[in-house]
Amino acid sequence: MKEKSGAPRDYEELIRVIHDRYDEMSKSYQKIAVYLTQNPNDVAVRSVNSIGETSGVHASSFVRFAQALGYEGFKDLQTLFQKRLSTAAPGFEARIKALESELGGRRDCSEAGFLHDLVVRDIASLKEMLTDIPAEKLAEAVKLLEKADVIYLLGQLRSAPVVELLRYILTMLGKRCVLLDPGGGLATHMARAIRKSDVLFAVSFRFYANEVVNIVEDAAGRGIPIVAISDSTLSPLAKSASVLFAVPEHEYTFSRSLAAPMCLAQALTVALAARLQNNAVSPRIPTVTAE
CATH class of the missing domain: 3.40.50.10490 (Glucose-6-phosphate isomerase like protein; domain 1)
Known part of the structure; x- marks a missing residue:
């Protein structure tokens, strides 16, 4: 994906551009694109290093991805996600943390512990679907x-x-x-x-x-x-x-x-x-x- 001037000015335009250019992207950029579109709330509040660690893509690749879209750096791209967050429902990770607090954190790796972990993630996924499916x-x-x-x-x-x-x-x-x-x-x-x-x-x-x-x-x-x-x-x-x-x-x-x-x-x-x-x-x- 080649660098282009005229970076997207809002979140909706950014998502449209990502979809339009997705097929032309490298494999690593496609992985970044999927992460950004699936985790917009987390992108808004987490550091680029944390996002890179979670997604399995090096933070520097996120910076280059942003620059390829016309931004000076990742923080400029992240601003669009932060503006969106003010009207968005809680993200998946936020729901996980809330449920862990409500149900009690996983304390062990026993059979019951695995059940607890899966149930918490399923509840969070179902809640996310309830708010995101039009x-x-x-x-x-x-x-x-x-x-x-x-x-x-x-x-x-x-x-x-x-x-x-x-x-x-x-x-x-x-x-x-x-x-x-x-x-x-x-x-x-x-x-x-x-x-x-x-x-x-x-x-x-x-x-x-x-x-x-x-x-x-x-x-x-x-x-x-x-x-x-x-x-x-x-x-x-x-x-x-x-x-x-x-x-x-x-x-x-x-x-x-x-x-x-x-x-x-x-x-x-x-x-x-x-x-x-x-x-x-x-x-x-x-x-x-x-x-």
């Missing part, structure tokens, strides 16, 4: 799902449980759906049957499954409506999605939880049930019962 996006996604002749479901690796849950609930609602199962290498071939009257519901998080990304890009090129759940507005699914739900993941470890995307997926299906049953008060999702 109501109009939820309504737009549910409208697409309601109108679809068939809902095709796509998710692999650790995203697979989310689409399996969706398949179960949609089937019980009587909504036609097809799981693009990667078994046998047929997912790509099955996806070719998707029509413009259908919807592709894709779920993918870093590190993104190549087949999922390729199917989404091909479907978008054929004008297929796409609802996507991913971890960032800079994910490979973002440009192709008709409706994108960005559920940030603030660490890339084995213990990453699916609590937030699972909750979001279930909320979408409950809202769909309300529309299908014309019952916004108490929509009912049938369950499988023994004969």
Whole structure:
């Protein structure tokens, strides 16, 4: 990414510029871009050294990133995040600290200690999603799902449980759906049957499954409506999605939880049930019962 004059003057313009230039950035700059867009509140209040340590990118790279956008240094870029913070909801790290204070800090590495740590992070992630997911996006996604002749479901690796849950609930609602199962290498071939009257519901998080990304890009090129759940507005699914739900993941470890995307997926299906049953008060999702 080459240095350019005329640095963005406010946070919204900065985010637009980052999105526009993202594909041209180096791998390290892309990593910085993802961190900035996923953690705006933390960027506002933490030092560049602390941000570098958390993100795994050297602080000097953040300085060069800012300069490439036209700023004299990182502090000039950081000012935009600080101005935004006055009207923003608490960030993920702030929620973690508040919950740790409320529930008591983790004191050991016992089994109960691991449970405590995961629960605290899940609660913080759910609260963040509650404030960051726009109501109009939820309504737009549910409208697409309601109108679809068939809902095709796509998710692999650790995203697979989310689409399996969706398949179960949609089937019980009587909504036609097809799981693009990667078994046998047929997912790509099955996806070719998707029509413009259908919807592709894709779920993918870093590190993104190549087949999922390729199917989404091909479907978008054929004008297929796409609802996507991913971890960032800079994910490979973002440009192709008709409706994108960005559920940030603030660490890339084995213990990453699916609590937030699972909750979001279930909320979408409950809202769909309300529309299908014309019952916004108490929509009912049938369950499988023994004969």
